[in-house]
Amino acid sequence: MSVFVKPLRVFTCCALLISQVSTVKAQQVSDTISKKQDTLQLVDKKLKKLIYFNTPKNLSTGSSAAVSGDELSSTLVVSYPIALAGRLAGLTTSQNSGQPFNEGYSMRLRGQSPLIFIDGIPRSVSEIGIEEIESVTVLKDAVSLAMLGVRGANGAVSIITKKGISSGQKISFTSQWGIQKPIQNLISKQLDAYNYATLYNEALANDGLSVANNGFSQAAINAYQTGSDPLRYPNVNWVDEVLRKSAAVARYNLNTSGGNEFVRFFVNLEHFKQDGLLKTRDDINTKYSTNANFLGYFIRSNVDVKLTDNLSAGLYVQGRILTDNSPGNSGTESIFNSLRATPNSAYPVFNADGTYGGSAQFQNNIVAQGVSAGYSKTNTRTVLSDFYLKYNLDDLSKGLWVKARASFFSNLAENYIRNKSFAVFEQVDGFGTATPVYRQYNNNTDQANGNNIAFQNRSDFQEFSIGYQRDFGLHGFDAVVLANRDNLINGSNLPYTIQGISGHVSYNYDKKYLAEVSFSQSGANRYPDKGGFKYGFFPALGLGWNIHQEDFLKGNSWLNQLKLYASYGKVGRDNGAYYTYQQVYNASPAAIFGSSAGSATTIGESYLANPTITWEHAKMLNVGVDASFLNDRLGLNVEYYKNNYADLSIGRGNGSTLLGISYPNENIGKQDYYGWETQLSWNERKKDWGYFVRLNASLQNSKLIYNAEANQRYSWMQRTGHPVGQNYGYLAEGLFRSQQEITGYPTIEGYTPQPGDIKYRDLNGDGIINQYDQTTIGSQKPSLFLGAKLGFNVGGFDVSALFQGVINQEVYLSGNGYWEFQGGTAQAYQNHLNRWTPATAATAEYPRLTTNSGPRNGAVNNFVASSFWLRNGDFLKLRNVELGYTIPTKLTQKVGLKSTRLFTNGLNLWTLSSKTFNGADPENFNGTYPIERVFSFGLNIQL
Template sequence: MLKSALLSLLVYQSLGAFAAPPGKNPNALKRRSHVIDAVYTGTLLDDQNNPLDGATVNLIGTRVETKSDRSGKFVLTANEGDSITISLKGFKTLKYAIGTDKLFTLTLEPDNSSSLIPRSAVVQEAYNTVPQNLAIASTDAVYNKDIVKSPVTSFRNALSGRLAGLYTLQSSGLAGSDGASLTLRGQSPIIIIDGVVANITAFDLEEIESVTVLKDALATAMLGVRGSHGAILVTTKKGSAKKQQISFTAQTAVQQPISWPKPLNAFNYATLRNEAMRNDGIPQSSGLYYPQAALDAYKNGSDPINFPNVNYRDAILKNSSLFNRYTLSASGGNRSARYFVSMEQINQSGFFKTVDSNSYNTNNNFKSYIVRSNVDLNITNKLSGGIYLLGRIQNSNEPGVTTGTIISNLLNTPANAYPLLNANNSFAGTQLYQNNLLAQTIGSGYRQRYYRDVLVNVYLKQSLDDFVKGLWMQAKVAYNSTLAEDIVRNKSFAVFQQTAPATYAQFGTNGTQANGNSIAYQGRMDYEEFSIGYDKTFGKNGLNILMMGNRDNSTDANDAQALPYTITGISGRAAYNYDGKYMAEATFGFNGSNRYPPDGNTKRGFFPAVGLGWNIEKEDFMKSVSAINRLKLYTSYGQSGWDNPGYFIYYPRFFDGPSPYFGTGAGTVTSITEGTLPNGNITFEKANKFNVGINGAVLDNKLAFTVEYFNNKYYDLVMQRGNNSTLIGNDYPNENIGQNKYFGFEGQLAWQQNLKNKFQYFISVNASSVGSKVLYISEVNQPYAYMYRTGQPVGQQFGYVAQGLFQSQAEINSSPTTVGYKPQPGDIKYQDLNNDGVINQNDVTAIGSSKPLFFYGASLGAGWHGLDISVLFQGVKNRNVYLSGGSYWAFQNNGTGPAYEQNLNRWTPQTAATATYPRLSYGVNSNNDAASSYWVRSGDYFRLKNAEIGYTLPTTWISKLGLTTVRLFANGYNLFTSSSSQLDGLSPETYTGGYPVLRLYNFGVNVKF
């Protein structure tokens, strides 16, 4: 008995705190083999090399455990050969055998098996990362898993409906130029790629790890004069210390235009044009009317040469085309080096028809080749570095007259203008219509543009733990070069009008070729950054400090003669947390550009921001509330800036003018003209931003939510004065005088659940409301309050208030008179706002809805035994569009344009009760074409933006082939759109008649090994 007790005591003393005391369960521990004599330091990273805070590290066979700090580090006393387990929610548990290295780095892989909604343990910010539970700034992110579901070339098109606060509008589907515009809380944000400002948005979606929006002043204060518009932060994939994985994806999509304006056939066009001329009082003797014989010929198609009826769109455009994409990537590494490399090739064909007789391509094709290489190195135990490279080659091709010209001419050519080909197969035309659309498509030659982009990003990071624990410094250098070169091989063509059975009148010159090469634009950017940081936890106190100086120098790619644009300055961040419960953060930027007077007070600006956060679930009084897993309240306030100085406008400018003759001699004198008046007080635009929010998770993290409110005041906005005359003989300069306010709410709600039999499902919705108000704009004094722009939403449309259509001459006689115009029945009737009996400029006011813009997205999906399905809905409310011009109004372009299906519902005495379009006019009608509420329509729409179904083959089927994953998938983009009937079938995004947005049906396979 005594021997046994002594032996137990000896074992306990030899194992120290790593062994159970005598009397405890001896089976709970394994006997250690030898005396502990080493201290090991590990660093935990996620698969994007972000440090992981709060991971639990357990020494197997003991009760010893520790946790990683904010820098991902942990310290453990152990023996060589011991094993540890590392666990963190959202990541796969890792088992690691301790070797001879006293310093080591480990990577935890995300555990996507328990979550269909991609998430990250850290929040990406402009120059740093923050653990999710300690983040105060307003951000939102979308991850690779959702980004790659959209078969698009620009990642901007993959963001629609996925991020709260971000409004997207895709106004063109033209290959290579189809990127949606982005508006973040009412502003146009900058693009930052891996910490460097670089406006490149079309590259391999599979290389993107995440896209994060930075919304409030706290998130963007370090950007200084680039912060007030917010930022889109793109984080590319990095390698991790794991076995190499190779991934190959092949995709093919069928693409179709969503909608085109619908022009009338020749008979209806000619009939309506006759009616329009009668309405305008054009006499029959003018020779402009179509006789009945012509109308009959248009209707029965008896003479297609002299009385053509051509659907030009169907004649020159295909109904569909192909979009092919191939991506190959590899990633992996070890403790010393980690890599991610990828290559992508895209071939997107256009819709123009071609002919085999051409030895060159005349379709509007787009091709791109993209290479990405991200390498991170541990050079020593204290020194690390990385080299990130992006190379992009893009080639576009189109007919010689350009795609835009052809699309424009489709909107200006009525169906009876000319046959495409004459009886002798020559291009047909007339003196009025010489731009034969088929000739422009296949007979105008071709033009190509070659794009070249290189982005290099290099950094070195040195740990200074030997001097001060938690101290580090980093240097970064980046370079971006862009070039676009045009090769033009235009060819002229003649058109012929048949005047007799074998006689043709020629218009234009046939077969003249013009060759040219030129640089469309060329630009360069270099970026230098030095930063020093400190990250340390003292008991329950955590401190993180970052100080940085940087320089961003660039040349204007569109103006080779412009001087470089350089932004320099310093910025910093200090964050403190107590026990992960209370958080405080302060950030600042102090910088400016070389576009301001060198000796003034405006060359640099100081932009501070502060924030507070409270993790309520950590309070003692919340311990009994088991339903709440997370609950954080946070707020921020600060000032940010925007650099909008113009091009050295503080300098007075004088330019050579024309050289007039004086007297009767041959001599001339060069005149001098003065440029716009200089402004020596030009300064930065500024914004004071307030943000408050709450987020959390309940019911065992099944339901997550976020709600935020923001109120941002923008001031010192650059604009010209509008209340001054031009008696001085010159224009007034831009000045910092404008003030606007943006405000609104954002909300997100997500539910996900894992059921029995491996069935998972999720539902996620987000909604945003963004309102605005003009606080001050320099405008002329108005006689009536309703005429002022001040107080209205930013960008508010102004015009007359329409009261329907005049139904009779008696109604016209009893209504106010219109200055300079004599109305007829069927004309638009306007409201006399000042009751002076006259319709004139004093009756112009705000038209359309002034409600805040409301936009939303909803995604849902499920997974079961390798089968997965997801859909994304997206929509907008309180959006106004203004219908006008050649895509909607009849007989534009001085009467030579077409008419459309909506014009059939014009006002006539017979259709007076149901008409939705005014009486027809031949060409311009100063009354009906005036800006008015009659043409303001609802731009609301609801869209099935994306849907995907995929199946991952069972491992047992493919493992013998050396494959780890084979996934077959099919997805669609812009599959269905429901919009207001007021748009008359036009697309809610491309209603102006430009290149239409596309619908895509995509099929692909992903193989990993």
């Protein structure tokens, strides 16, 4: 806790200062929330930088949405995508783990995984610190994406980094300290040893196996219940033994920006430290940490220079040093695998003599796995450099310019593994005596040291562009044409290169009638064609009408903007085929002809090549209306989109095994994604107070159009025409409550059902339940993703809250994260207490228990894919709450500070979800590393 002493002292002193000046009238200075509102409006209206062109939003026909980096910076996470949740229409962000630097986040833009651009150059999603971000813009339609050519069909996330300013210098220092507390998930619902043993014996009987030979004795069950003999009959709460109740996280950031008319600069330094939730034991090991910790150092320098009146240049450099620590050679994930696989009754943590407990079946003591198996570190080092030269050709023609830029990126992750093995001991005799007898499993070994390259890649990027922007009376033109090349070398793979020529032209008449054209002639080097590259042409057209500029609406005090716009075009998606058009052969085992004396080496295909493989593409339609009213206080945006994906690279579903080798992927698949998006905002600003509300909603649907599906006997078996990713299986009709229900019910092919088993619908009425009765299961309604940001400020105080929700989402519960006794002996959970028994036949919600073996193995029937395991996955989360206070400038200026702000921030504070999750987090309910609830305090000083 020492890390919190100094920050708390600072916070206390500042609080005393606040109390002393509480009677001072609030200054007429914008507080932090107001600044954030202004910044967002600036980003949204003026700085909505697309990837390659800067058409102002009011003159654009494209679909995009933006958020200011200042809105994200106080969220105490190392990965910025987590902070984007709920903020932008069309972009859905989820997180399924809380492990430091391995949060398991994902971003989907209109149902696809978007391409990430940082300052206009393709990058990995994680290659930027959150304090470096000026703005994040999502690009969603063909006009915005066509210039990306063969990799634009998934949409894009464009990140602009902070740059220098030409009016003086600013220095900002932020310290933020927090406590992480794990949010409940499935591993918190494990059964104690008594209930586990009772249910296990019941499952043995259900499966027709001998309880006397395979189960727990009554004496053992009684001892588990009373805790009378914890060494022979342990009841270990493994979650409490392995996981902490809380862990610390901290971030320190120092940045400065400034300049003059000749030089502008932005320099950022950041240190991030996050402790993991795994327990360590000083009595066992004090030489090194076995926790899942993360340590990161970030540096960025963006410098723009005006070399002459017409020539400017820029050099952007970023570096990262990241250290990711984990226990043992098997890592953090293996510990959670063990938590799901090990019952509380398996063995004691320690034997009477202090050795690790274990057994023939459970030889990997979980505590020892965490603290006595050594440790491993992954050190990641990243270097990025961008350089550009831009020449203004106003002397030749006003508004004409040329620009050249180049970039180099290198990333290396190296593992340092210092692992060792440990012995476990099972007491087999001498209970209650001074001389117990143990059986040993495994051995204690010295630490073994090694290292390897976990991951490495490097890329280089070159681009030359020429642009022209000028107004001729009522006619406005903005055009850019560029040629670029992006080359990536990933590990030992051959270089992957995308190159081509792209362009964009926008025209407006009197800022009233709008037209835009985007195009790209681009290709990649992993497809069959002459010269090693295969190119395609990707055009897009957009039209818009600023209705509020018409004479009959000018002068209206209630209407500030009303724009109709639409776009349509074709955009490519590179499927990453790795030279699969080339037929490759391998030497198969020797074939023997006649006798063992005669043999011949045979040659076979490694895979079946596809000489016509190419990229995928999408035809995108986007129609929208953008409006603002009442002096821009009320804003509204509504869009409809439909993206037709074709030439999808898939394997045929109607192939034959007679070929003897797998069919290659072919460009034959077709899918549609379509839906509605809306954003609604209200901003009210007064002299010394204000408030805002911003809402967004995305209705997303999809349909599988074609996937070369095998001919099905019945129409309900068809997957074509249903949503992409639709679940398939049997339609469950509850449980067999009694033997009488089974009698006369359709026969289950290859299985004799028992009372308590799941019963399925006989769709074809033939009296047999088999594969011909499988169909779509679960809802086919479109998913509705919701986000809301609201806040207010009074004087120097500001409060804001961020909500995220999803409706019409289903989750499939399976595996040893939900089912009982997987592998025969894995954990069981509280939901299994409501299983079917003769006594609970009328009310049970869970099938009869099974050990997954025996003549009446229930898993054969109950654990097949069916609608029984599909559950409501809807939720509403209070993602973030922030309370801040900006000290009046009259006080801060006396000590040379422009502003000082104290704030407290809460992440993942509250969740409303269905009873499916039984109190667990709806994004992390299956027993993996838990997501954290984070409470933090921060201090920001501006010089």
